[in-house]
Amino acid sequence: MTKSKPVHAPIEGFPVEEGEITVGGMPVSRLARRVGSTPFFAYSRDLITQRIAKMRRELPDGLHIHYAMKANPMPAVVQHIAPQVDGLDVASVGEMQVALNAGMAPELISFAGPGKTNEELSAAIAAGVVINMESAGEMRRIAAEAKVQGLCPKVAVRVNPDFELKSSGMKMGGGPKQFGIDAEQMPEVLAELANLELDFVGFHIFSGSQNLKIEALREAQEKTIDLALRLSDLAPKEPKFVNIGGGLGIPYFPGDVPLDLPAVGAGLAEILPKINKELPNTDIVIELGRYFVGEAGVYVAKVVDRKVSRGQVFLVTDGGLHHQLAASGNFGQIIRKNYPVAIGNKMSAPQEEVADIVGCLCTPLDRLGDKMELPKADVGDLVVVFQSGAYGLSASPTAFLGHPVPAEVLV
Numbered sequence: 001m002t003k004s005k006p007v008h009a010p011i012e013g014f015p016v017e018e019g020e021i022t023v024g025g026m027p028v029s030r031l032a033r034r035v036g037s038t039p040f041f042a043y044s045r046d047l048i049t050q051r052i053a054k055m056r057r058e059l060p061d062g063l064h065i066h067y068a069m070k071a072n073p074m075p076a077v078v079q080h081i082a083p084q085v086d087g088l089d090v091a092s093v094g095e096m097q098v099a100l101n102a103g104m105a106p107e108l109i110s111f112a113g114p115g116k117t118n119e120e121l122s123a124a125i126a127a128g129v130v131i132n133m134e135s136a137g138e139m140r141r142i143a144a145e146a147k148v149q150g151l152c153p154k155v156a157v158r159v160n161p162d163f164e165l166k167s168s169g170m171k172m173g174g175g176p177k178q179f180g181i182d183a184e185q186m187p188e189v190l191a192e193l194a195n196l197e198l199d200f201v202g203f204h205i206f207s208g209s210q211n212l213k214i215e216a217l218r219e220a221q222e223k224t225i226d227l228a229l230r231l232s233d234l235a236p237k238e239p240k241f242v243n244i245g246g247g248l249g250i251p252y253f254p255g256d257v258p259l260d261l262p263a264v265g266a267g268l269a270e271i272l273p274k275i276n277k278e279l280p281n282t283d284i285v286i287e288l289g290r291y292f293v294g295e296a297g298v299y300v301a302k303v304v305d306r307k308v309s310r311g312q313v314f315l316v317t318d319g320g321l322h323h324q325l326a327a328s329g330n331f332g333q334i335i336r337k338n339y340p341v342a343i344g345n346k347m348s349a350p351q352e353e354v355a356d357i358v359g360c361l362c363t364p365l366d367r368l369g370d371k372m373e374l375p376k377a378d379v380g381d382l383v384v385v386f387q388s389g390a391y392g393l394s395a396s397p398t399a400f401l402g403h404p405v406p407a408e409v410l411v
């Protein structure tokens with residue numbers, strides 16, 4: 001019996017014209033000439049805009065949507081997204097500056113992340129952004145810095161929940177974690193907070209990332225709302241917002257099924273009335289990174305050598321894991337699987353050979369595609385790695401082996 005092979009998610013956002021993948025309407029070979037060098041990352045303005053419109057359409061009215069910048073902090077991308085969202089979430093002072101430069105109001109920027117230094121806290125206080133407190137110690141340091149500056153900063157409490165987001169690519173809550181303050185410690189921490197010169201504005205409960213399972217997301221959202229309601233009883237005042245995290249995933253590997261966003265929206269529409277009733281003045285926030293941009297970007301590298309080793313075809317590119325670590329399988333994957341990859345300038349040619357696509361680094365870890373069915377590719381052809389809009393360049397070790405840093409363009 002032959003089982004049909006699970007296929008990669010369809011890549012509809014990059015239509016083929018005259019045999020070439022296009023990004024923002026431009027054929028990839030022309031785009032490569034426009035950029036002037038390979039490799040490069042290209043992100044599509046239209047695809048990002050369409051994705052945000054889809055979220056607005058499918059998620060409940062009134063739900064605030066924030067962009068978590070660490071997924072793609074390119075300033076042009078952030079500037080494009082900023083006017084279309086209700087807030088930005090940053091995780092460093094560098095990201096905070098990009099968010100402020102993009103024109104986002106400071107009170108709509110929240111600054112999360114463990115290990116904020118006094119210098120970073122001081123910058124955040126001076127900027128007037130919301131600081132998501134990750135520990136009781138950090139709370140005391142914020143209060144001390146605030147006194148020095150004579151300001152009363154807006155603070156939110158990041159809670160490490162007493163549950164986890166099941167089937168998540170990365171779990172960031174539940175059990176012992178470096179993120180947030182354990183839910184069990186909340187009574188003392190919130191009592192202490194009430195006596196400090198800090199303006200309590202909300203709760204931040206983020207349990208995980210890259211989830212494609214509706215039921216798991218729904219269960220976590222339900223528990224998050226219940227936890228937020230319990231904690232609000234202990235808070236110094238009614239929270240202005242409850243950030244319920246995000247975790248919406250995108251399909252990367254053969255067999256991954258894209259998330260049914262209308263179903264996520266319908267689930268939220270059932271859960272939210274409870275908190276809206278008990279806390280009518282509290283905004284509910286969902287924060288997403290990957291879901292905004294992941295599918296809107298490609299990584300393009302050029303084939304610089306083609307060789308056959310003991311019968312196996314290798315396409316050696318000028319790119320690799322130093323730019324696109326996640327596609328190489330070395331960013332949290334246990335078993336390496338292929339991202340969707342194509343020979344971007346030969347989309348109409350028949351798939352007539354099986355080839356390995358590798359990078360230019362001197363390590364066997366540097367692989368962009370294992371045993372992929374492809375058209376016969378040659379030196380000069382352009383390898384396109386899809387699903388590269390999130391956790392690409394900024395999540396890769398660009399200094400490893402000292403090659404130049406690739407360009408990024410927003411098309």
Ligand SMILES: *Cc1c(COP(=O)(O)O)cnc(C)c1O
Nearest residue numbers: 068071206209210247288289290
């Ligand atoms: C990383 C992160 C996000 C974004 O996660 P995605 O999977 O990109 O949506 C959101 N919130 C916090 C606190 C994070 O650390």
